[in-house]
Amino acid sequence: MTDQANDRNRPQQVERLNRIYLHLDRLEHNMRVLERCVEGRPLWPCVKANAYGHGAVPIARRLLTLGHNRLAVADVAEAAALTESGIDATFMVLAPALPEHAEALVTLGCEPVVCTLEMLRALSGAAHALGRTVPVHVKVDTGMGRIGIRPDGVGEFLEACAGHPGVIIRGIMSHFARADEADKAFSHAQTEVFRGAVEQARAFGIEYAHMANSAAIFDVPEAHFDAARPGVSIYGLAPSATIANPQVQELEPVLEWKTRIAFLNELPAGAGVSYGHAYRTARPSLLAVLLVGYGDGLSRGLSNNLDVLIGGVRCPQVGRITMDSTLVDVTALRGRVNTGDEAVLIGRQGDERVTVDELADRLGTINYEVVTGIQTRVPRIAVQGPEH
Numbered sequence: 001m002t003d004q005a006n007d008r009n010r011p012q013q014v015e016r017l018n019r020i021y022l023h024l025d026r027l028e029h030n031m032r033v034l035e036r037c038v039e040g041r042p043l044w045p046c047v048k049a050n051a052y053g054h055g056a057v058p059i060a061r062r063l064l065t066l067g068h069n070r071l072a073v074a075d076v077a078e079a080a081a082l083t084e085s086g087i088d089a090t091f092m093v094l095a096p097a098l099p100e101h102a103e104a105l106v107t108l109g110c111e112p113v114v115c116t117l118e119m120l121r122a123l124s125g126a127a128h129a130l131g132r133t134v135p136v137h138v139k140v141d142t143g144m145g146r147i148g149i150r151p152d153g154v155g156e157f158l159e160a161c162a163g164h165p166g167v168i169i170r171g172i173m174s175h176f177a178r179a180d181e182a183d184k185a186f187s188h189a190q191t192e193v194f195r196g197a198v199e200q201a202r203a204f205g206i207e208y209a210h211m212a213n214s215a216a217i218f219d220v221p222e223a224h225f226d227a228a229r230p231g232v233s234i235y236g237l238a239p240s241a242t243i244a245n246p247q248v249q250e251l252e253p254v255l256e257w258k259t260r261i262a263f264l265n266e267l268p269a270g271a272g273v274s275y276g277h278a279y280r281t282a283r284p285s286l287l288a289v290l291l292v293g294y295g296d297g298l299s300r301g302l303s304n305n306l307d308v309l310i311g312g313v314r315c316p317q318v319g320r321i322t323m324d325s326t327l328v329d330v331t332a333l334r335g336r337v338n339t340g341d342e343a344v345l346i347g348r349q350g351d352e353r354v355t356v357d358e359l360a361d362r363l364g365t366i367n368y369e370v371v372t373g374i375q376t377r378v379p380r381i382a383v384q385g386p387e388h
């Protein structure tokens with residue numbers, strides 16, 4: 001087959017109608033807001049879980065250009081995937097790894113979180129075998145009750161780290177359980193426990209003590225220590241509705257989720273709509289079909305409980321959200337709406353706006369889960385200018 005014939009068989013560019021638009025200028029803005037909060041301390045942004053659903057590669061790439069070159073990931077597989085995609089960063093691996101991952105962690109130049117002697121031994125062995133060193137972050141459980149060594153075992157564990165050739169104790173860290181709550185009593189108690197661990201770790205030459213997530217960056221300044229690990233806030237989302245620091249209001253959402261009308265369906269009054277007929281038209285209705293569904297991460301739990309922006313107005317979603325499609329009642333726009341028109345699931349259109357928090361409230365969950373649930377089959381498009 002000739003090259004020309006080959007080209008004819010190959011579609012130019014095929015992308016789904018529903019897309020995530022990433023306003024990377026807002027990511028940069030949010031990083032500046034956070035930098036001000038921590039008074040210039042290093043920030044190690046969390047790009048785990050596909051950058052909270054935003055798309056880890058474009059997010060990591062922009063963070064690197066902004067000079068943030070230590071990025072937090074969940075596990076070694078995420079570090080490997082990002083490295084494979086050309087992201088040349090130092091990955092701090094937050095979850096405990098198993099010894100079988102030691103070689104990959106060292107090869108990739110990761111900075112793993114450690115809290116077991118078994119892993120310490122495996123990392124030291126891998127570093128020796130590869131002729132390298134491995135910087136680690138010792139994790140202390142100050143009250144999250146999830147991962148880490150007990151505060152009274154910190155001294156002994158640091159001694160063990162120091163006794164393992166090739167292991168460099170880069171940092172000591174902990175994680176908050178309740179920093180997003182209005183009552184900060186438990187967070188203050190956790191910070192004090194951590195302070196005791198940090199004092200011991202300083203004698204071992206650690207470079208960084210770090211504890212603050214987004215909520216603590218805003219509201220627990222005494223926990224800023226030497227560096228912070230913001231996640232949700234870099235994406236312009238508030239860690240909770242009860243953050244007191246007014247700087248949280250300056251965050252700008254990075255993500256918009258949009259699609260276009262694929263089909264317009266005229267239905268008579270009394271017609272059942274979508275699976276189970278969970279909605280029935282009360283009048284002759286014009287319904288817009290959007291090619292986005294729970295297979296893209298638009299939760300089925302939002303069925304009959306969601307507004308979509310079309311023609312600059314809020315239009316009610318009707319019937320069950322299915323795997324690949326969703327119906328919206330656009331009867332009010334009859335004569336002013338066409339196939340191909342834009343529909344906004346998250347973001348702005350005209351004067352109207354649907355936020356991630358609105359969807360989270362409707363679902364009875366947190367904004368973290370809404371964005372993290374957006375599936376990888378949805379293309380992520382980086383918006384370069386200030387607005388598109």
Ligand SMILES: Cc1ncc(COP(=O)(O)O)c(C=O)c1O
Nearest residue numbers: 046094175213214229230231232
């Ligand atoms: C250990 C650790 N540090 C930092 C973060 C970032 O938290 P946030 O997204 O609330 O800023 C997370 C998130 O889950 C985490 O697990």
